[in-house]
Structure formats: structure tokens, C-alpha cells
Amino acid sequence: MIQLKNFYMMSLFQKLALGGGGVKGVLHIGALQELATHQPLVFPEGVYGSSIGAIIGTYIAFGLPVDDKMVELTKKYLSLSNVVPQVSVQEVSKVFSSKGLFTMDVFEKSVIHMFLEAGLDIRGKVLGDAKMPLYIITSNITKGVPAIFSKNVPVITALKCSCCLPGIFRPQEVYGQLYLDGGILTPCISVHANGGLCISLKKPSRTSLTAKTLQKISPLTYIHELYDMSMNHVHELQKTENTLCLLYPKLHTESDLDDFDLNDILNYSRNSMRDFLASKRGL
Numbered sequence: 001m002i003q004l005k006n007f008y009m010m011s012l013f014q015k016l017a018l019g020g021g022g023v024k025g026v027l028h029i030g031a032l033q034e035l036a037t038h039q040p041l042v043f044p045e046g047v048y049g050s051s052i053g054a055i056i057g058t059y060i061a062f063g064l065p066v067d068d069k070m071v072e073l074t075k076k077y078l079s080l081s082n083v084v085p086q087v088s089v090q091e092v093s094k095v096f097s098s099k100g101l102f103t104m105d106v107f108e109k110s111v112i113h114m115f116l117e118a119g120l121d122i123r124g125k126v127l128g129d130a131k132m133p134l135y136i137i138t139s140n141i142t143k144g145v146p147a148i149f150s151k152n153v154p155v156i157t158a159l160k161c162s163c164c165l166p167g168i169f170r171p172q173e174v175y176g177q178l179y180l181d182g183g184i185l186t187p188c189i190s191v192h193a194n195g196g197l198c199i200s201l202k203k204p205s206r207t208s209l210t211a212k213t214l215q216k217i218s219p220l221t222y223i224h225e226l227y228d229m230s231m232n233h234v235h236e237l238q239k240t241e242n243t244l245c246l247l248y249p250k251l252h253t254e255s256d257l258d259d260f261d262l263n264d265i266l267n268y269s270r271n272s273m274r275d276f277l278a279s280k281r282g283l
Contacts, residue, residue, distance in 0.1 A: 011039040012280060013242070015196025016060065020051025020162075020183040022253030024201045026074055026262070027246040028056045030269030031199050032066045038277055041066060046133035048148075048192045050182030052078065053199075054136045054162040055111065058155060061130035064118050071266065075257050077114035104160045104169050111159060122155045129155075137182035137189060138162045141171060146185040148192070187231045188238040195242065202235055202247040203228035244276045 013035075018028050032041060041060055049057025055078065059070065115122045127134045128151040136158035140147040149158040153174075161172045161179035171178040182189075190198040206225050207213055214222070235245060248265055 011042070012277070013039065013197035014043055015045035015048070015193060016041075016043045016057070017048040017189045017193040017196055017198040018050070018053030018057045019189040019198070019200040020053050020181065021201030021203075022052055023074075023079060023255050023257055024246075024248070024251055024253060025052030025056055025078065026071065026257065026265055027201055027248060027251075027269040028053060028199055029066055029071055029074065030266035031244065031246065031273040032056075032060070033266070034270040034273035035197075035277070036066060043132050043196070045196060046135055047130075048135045048137060048189060048196075049162070050137035050186055050189050051163050053189065053201075054159055054182065055114075057136070058115075058122070058130070058134065058159065059118070061132045061134035062120055063131045064120060070118065071262065073114050073117055075262070077110045077117075079257060101167070102169055104164065104172065107163065107169070108156055108160060112156065125155045126152050127155055127158055128152060135192070136162050137186050137192065138164075138179045139182055139185040140177050141180050141184075142177040144185075146182070147177075147179065183231075187234040188243075190238050190240050190243045193240065193242060198240065198243040200235055200239060200243055200245045202232050202245050203253075204247055204249055204251060205229075206252070242280075244273060246272055 018025075021027075035041065043060070047057045047061040049055070056066075056074075059066065064070070112121075112123060127136065127149060134150065136149040136153070138147050138149060138158070138161040147161075149161065157172075157174060161174060162182040164170075164172050164180045166180050166184065171180055173179075186192070188198075188200055190200060192198075205228065206221055207217055209222075209225060217225075239245060246269055248268055251260060251265065
């Protein structure tokens with residue numbers, strides 16, 4: 001028992017914060033797998049998560065293993081095609097009044113099934129049921145401020161709010177307030193880490209903006225590129241010495257993981273974490 005206690009005391013980080021980024025969340029998994037070889041994935045000061053980081057953070061806080069099965073479940077249940085229904089003319093016609101194409105019913109079902117297959121029934125669970133303090137970051141658009149859900153908030157409610165992509169999903173109403181994706185008002189989750197480990201997912205460039213390329217790209221790509229550029233700038237301003245920023249070429253929030261070598265992505269994030277920890281320990 002004394003040896004186990006000392007093992008936990010040797011942990012470099014007592015708090016964990018995981019940022020959002022859609023399917024880029026697979027980078028979190030590789031990094032955490034590497035971290036697990038250096039310290040137990042136990043964070044007594046809390047696990048904080050935003051968007052996809054909230055889902056993976058829930059895994060960690062409830063004590064589920066960050067293993068190869070988790071990679072498979074993430075790919076199976078959290079790809080955009082599995083959480084977003086097919087677009088119909090009727091849905092498009094509703095977007096102006098509802099401020100989003102879809103409800104989050106399909107997302108909810110997919111996330112519940114993912115956790116069930118991992119061995120945890122989150123239906124009826126609240127955040128306070130987790131084995132570690134669990135905090136889910138979302139954006140309160142009624143008040144225009146970031147919000148942190150904890151304790152008695154239902155797990156699925158918190159996850160839906162934190163993952164509510166603007167324009168894709170309709171804003172979630174909870175306690176008379178409207179909520180959207182946590183990354184809107186908290187692009188870099190480092191602000192919640194306070195000395196803990198923060199794993200932040202940066203946005204790769206879609207194109208190099210020059211006078212020549214500007215004429216060839218679509219207006220949507222142009223807007224995406226400017227948004228991604230501004231978010232990456234925020235990352236640079238807000239990251240701390242304990243922030244690990246991960247960026248895998250051409251891997252975007254909405255990417256199809258079937259188009260990538262998943263092992264290469266995982267190896268990249270494992271190696272990035274290994275180098276990061278070596279710098280922390282002065283190795």
C-alpha cells in the first residue's frame with residue numbers, strides 16, 4: 001500500500017485537461033497511452049474536457065482503459081458520419097429558425113452505445129459519479145461566457161452541450177440557458193489546467209494563402225482557413241509550459257479516419273508525448 005501511494009505521489013501531473021477537435025481526438029488517445037507508461041492515469045485534482053476531449057476525459061475519469069479498443073470505439077462511433085444524420089431538404093429549411101441542422105439524438109445514441117461497448121452505462125450517471133473529479137467545458141451563449149459542468153449534471157447532457165457544433169447541431173437548452181461546443185469560447189483548454197497537463201489539438205492549414213491561391217479556393221475554405229488561423233493564434237497565446245500541442249498534417253475536425261494511417265497518427269502522438277515528458281523531467 002505504501003509503495004502504491006508513493007507511485008501516485010511520483011506522478012508528474014495531478015490534473016488533466018483535454019481540448020476539442022472532432023476526430024483529431026484520436027491524437028489524445030496515443031498521447032495518453034504514452035503517458036500511462038510514465039504515470040498512472042489518475043488525476044486527483046480533476047479531469048477537464050471540451051468537445052471530443054470531454055468524451056475522452058469521461059473515459060479517463062470513470063476509470064476506463066485507454067487501450068486499442070478505445071481507438072476502435074472512437075473510430076466506430078465518433079466519426080462525423082456516425083453522429084450527424086444525412087442532410088435532407090427539410091432539415092436545411094429548418095436551419096434558419098432552429099440555428100442548426102440537427103437535434104443531437106443520433107449523437108446521443110452513438111455516444112451511449114460507445115460507452116456501453118466499453119463497459120459503462122452512462123445513462124442515469126451524473127458527472128459526480130466518476131472516480132475522479134470530472135469537469136466538462138461548454139459555451140453558454142445565453143450569457144456569452146464559458147461554463148463548466150460538474151457534480152450533479154447528467155453525463156450525457158454535459159457531453160451534448162460540450163460537443164454541440166454550431167450550425168450542425170441545434171443549441172442545447174439546460175436550466176433555461178443555451179449551450180454550444182466548448183471550443184467556441186475556450187479554444188485552448190490550458191486556461192483550465194492551472195499547472196496540470198493540457199493536451200491541445202491545433203488545426204492544420206487547409207491551404208497556403210497567397211495572392212495566387214486566394215483566387216482558386218472556395219469562400220468556405222477561405223473562411224475555414226481564417227477561423228483555424230485565429231484559433232491557432234489563441235493556442236499560442238494561452239498555452240503554458242505544461243501544454244502539449246498536437247497537430248497532424250491534413251487531419252481536420254471533420255476528416256474521415258479511413259483516409260489515414262491510424263497507426264501513424266497514434267505513433268506521432270505517442271512520440272510527441274514522450275518528447276514532452278522528457279523535457280519536463282530534464283531527460
